[in-house]
Every structure is written in structure tokens, then in C-alpha cells.
Amino acid sequence: MEQLNKCPNCNGKLELSASRTRLECPFCGSEFKLDETTEKEIGDNPIHKDWFIYEWDYNKLIEEPKCNTVVQSFIRTLNEYGSSEQIISYMRDYLMNFDDISAPGIREEKMKGIAARVAGKMSPDEQIICYNDDGIFVHGKTGVVVTTKRTMFVDKKNIKEMMHTAVPYMLFGYSIGLPELKLGEQYANNISSFNSHFDLMGTVGALIAVLAFEQRPDRPKIRLISNIK
Incomplete structure (x- = not known):
């Protein structure tokens, strides 16, 4: 408090x-x-933890109902849960009941292909937390993979990654009728493939912030910025 x-x-x-x-x-x-x-x-300054620099237009963000759901989920998760383990447990119990969301023990067969593809990027002690399949015609090969150490953005040819400890800012926005949440890159690194799962999207953002400070407590504060189109 x-x-x-x-x-x-x-x-x-x-x-x-x-x-x-x-x-x-x-x-x-x-x-x-x-x-x-x-x-x-x-x-x-709606978040209890002293981890953030507030540069977002909070009132503008919450005017749009879908974006408001993402933002409030982000805030609520950070205020109510004290560890990444608690957040992951909450996600697994309540927020992963979608066909395009996979995790160890939850529709795990649907992430076998993507797990094999990103395995070379992961350290021996690293684990996949969840995978959001963004494929339309071909599934299990592209999307967003969140692990205990990084977020990976997988397309047909490339794998981009952002270590949780290296996230400089989180950009909350609303574009083309949908909310967005980007990690340290205004035109990429978008975890918004979780779209239509707005509570999960905000919770994943909160989880990434918690993991960042659990793994590096002395890291710089994360800037929270916004972009409304």
C-alpha cells in the first residue's frame, strides 16, 4: 500500500x-x-507497484470499451497477484478456454510444431507459458509464444523476440477497431494476436511486466505509453 x-x-x-x-x-x-x-x-498512477513511468493517456484509453477491458485487466492483474506463478495459475484456470490458445497440458498437441520451431531460441531452464496461434488457414506455425524469459513473435520466415527484462515500454492503443499492446517497438512486437481475448491480452501484458522485475529487480522502470487512432 x-x-x-x-x-x-x-x-x-x-x-x-x-x-x-x-x-x-x-x-x-x-x-x-x-x-x-x-x-x-x-x-x-493506478498500479500499486512502483515499476512504471506513466506516459499514457489513461482516460482516452478507457473510453473505448475493448481497449478499456485490456487496460483494466492489466491493472487488476498487477494489483491482485503478487507473483508470476499466481498469474499463470489464474490464466490457466480462467483465461485459456479458447481453441487458438495452447499451453503445456492445455491443447498441447496444437503447439507441437511451434514449440519445435522456437526450441533453439530457448535456454535449458526456460518454459513455454502460452501460445496464441494467429494462423487463418494453416495452424500451429505462426503467432505469439510467451515463455518464462521472453516473448517470441513468429511468422512464416522469422522469429523476433523480446526478453522480458529488456522491455523498455508497453504501448497500449486502439487501431482499426481493435485494441493493441506492443512491447518496445511501435510497429512490431505486437501481442495483439490475443485480440478478441481482451482479458487474456491484458493479463499477459501484466505477466510480462512481473517476470521482468522478478528476473531483474533493479531494471529501469517500464514506460506505459498510448496510441489511439
Whole structure:
């Protein structure tokens, strides 16, 4: 929790509640409504963890319902889960019931081809977390592969990758009727093949951020930026 102001009743330091809707005193139990300044501060910085530089137009992003779902899923996952293991468990239990989403033990046969193709990029201790097949006529050969260490963008000829610890920014946007989420490259590195699975898309973005700081706690903060077309 963030420590913001002193309690007028006991002079203890007030903390933001888990719901981020009021201030609470952990010493005397007093509760207080947020003032306008604090509400704006929280609105501009909605994530509990001190991992991000906020450069996005948050209010503009959440105006579009589909984009709002992605953004709120990203925020909620970061605020509610304390580790990558917890997020992965949540994803496997609730967000992977789509035919184009595969993972170890979940429609695993559908990712055999892509797993073989990316195996040479992976270290011995690295594991695939999930695979989103973006193929239309041919399946299991292209799409986005998220592992414990990197995100891979696989097309017919090439495999691009972004290590989680190297992500400089996450770009949230909305283009051609669909939300997008890109990792450190404005015109590529797009995990938006998760489109139509908006909760999963935001959760995967949150997972990547958590993995980045679990593996390198001293890394620079990730910039959150936006692009609305």
C-alpha cells in the first residue's frame, strides 16, 4: 500500500486501501474519503507497484470499451497477484478456454510444431507459458509464444523476440477497431494476436511486466505509453 497522509485522529501514516477507494489508518482503524487531489493522483498512477513511468493517456484509453477491458485487466492483474506463478495459475484456470490458445497440458498437441520451431531460441531452464496461434488457414506455425524469459513473435520466415527484462515500454492503443499492446517497438512486437481475448491480452501484458522485475529487480522502470487512432 502507498503511504500518503497523516491520520488526523492519531497522527499515524494513512495508507491507500486495497480497493484504492479510501484512505485507512492501520493504527486506529479510521477511514477517510479521498480528496480530489489524491483521486487524480491515483487515477494517473493506478498500479500499486512502483515499476512504471506513466506516459499514457489513461482516460482516452478507457473510453473505448475493448481497449478499456485490456487496460483494466492489466491493472487488476498487477494489483491482485503478487507473483508470476499466481498469474499463470489464474490464466490457466480462467483465461485459456479458447481453441487458438495452447499451453503445456492445455491443447498441447496444437503447439507441437511451434514449440519445435522456437526450441533453439530457448535456454535449458526456460518454459513455454502460452501460445496464441494467429494462423487463418494453416495452424500451429505462426503467432505469439510467451515463455518464462521472453516473448517470441513468429511468422512464416522469422522469429523476433523480446526478453522480458529488456522491455523498455508497453504501448497500449486502439487501431482499426481493435485494441493493441506492443512491447518496445511501435510497429512490431505486437501481442495483439490475443485480440478478441481482451482479458487474456491484458493479463499477459501484466505477466510480462512481473517476470521482468522478478528476473531483474533493479531494471529501469517500464514506460506505459498510448496510441489511439
